[in-house]
Amino acid sequence: MYKYSWMGLDLFFPPNCGGCDVFGSRWCENCQKTVQRLPDRVCDRCGRPNYKYSTCHNCMLCNPSFDKLRSWAYFEGSLRSVIHRLKYRGDQTLGEILARPLINLLEGYDWNPDTVIPVPLGEKRYFERGYNQSALLARPVALAIGKPYLTKGLLKIRETDSQVGLTFTQRMVNVNGAFLADSDYVERKRVLLIDDVTTSGATLEACAAALKTAGAKEVFCLTLARSRYFAAS
Numbered sequence: 001m002y003k004y005s006w007m008g009l010d011l012f013f014p015p016n017c018g019g020c021d022v023f024g025s026r027w028c029e030n031c032q033k034t035v036q037r038l039p040d041r042v043c044d045r046c047g048r049p050n051y052k053y054s055t056c057h058n059c060m061l062c063n064p065s066f067d068k069l070r071s072w073a074y075f076e077g078s079l080r081s082v083i084h085r086l087k088y089r090g091d092q093t094l095g096e097i098l099a100r101p102l103i104n105l106l107e108g109y110d111w112n113p114d115t116v117i118p119v120p121l122g123e124k125r126y127f128e129r130g131y132n133q134s135a136l137l138a139r140p141v142a143l144a145i146g147k148p149y150l151t152k153g154l155l156k157i158r159e160t161d162s163q164v165g166l167t168f169t170q171r172m173v174n175v176n177g178a179f180l181a182d183s184d185y186v187e188r189k190r191v192l193l194i195d196d197v198t199t200s201g202a203t204l205e206a207c208a209a210a211l212k213t214a215g216a217k218e219v220f221c222l223t224l225a226r227s228r229y230f231a232a233s
Contacts, residue, residue, distance in 0.1 A: 019078035095136025113192035153185035187215035
């Protein structure tokens with residue numbers, strides 16, 4: 001019903017494409033066809049494209065707190081444009097249509113989560129933006145798989161600097177201890193954590209560490225996009 005209600009609104013109030021601005025749909029078929037999907041062969045843990053080993057070198061060294069991380073496509077082209085429109089231009093209508101690839105992707109995994117949680121924003125960023133773009137992706141996913149959608153299970157308790165331009169180590173330090181999970185909601189639960197983009201994975205790692213500290217049984221991370229080029233240094 002959530003999906004069809006949005007489709008009904010599209011009929012009565014035709015939008016412009018978030019990728020190319022062509023009139024008629026929130027994200028047109030032509031733009032969707034240009035999306036560059038990640039290869040099938042990725043690190044079993046962090047989902048980074050990996051053509052040599054089942055587990056990448058970084059995961060073998062660092063042993064991430066999350067159990068799995070997967071992304072739908074590379075953060076470039078039309079997908080980058082539509083995410084930026086959702087995230088920075090206030091077009092909240094894009095949340096539902098961008099959640100559809102995540103729902104389809106999730107069908108290929110046997111994760112069986114107990115609850116769905118979006119990566120939270122800090123109070124300052126939420127006040128500036130007025131909404132959490134990750135929540136706009138997470139809610140339709142939760143509805144589609146019939147699992148509880150929670151925002152109280154994970155909070156951002158410390159404001160952080162923008163991650164843009166930071167190295168891997170700087171990103172990890174920037175978000176370390178920035179999140180707090182509530183054991184009343186996540187203890188002994190398999191948590192599906194949703195975000196829009198992953199670059200280094202530092203934010204998802206910090207969130208997963210907080211969830212595990214609060215007693216989460218497993219943490220599975222799902223993002224719409226992943227940066228193609230990022231050196232973990």
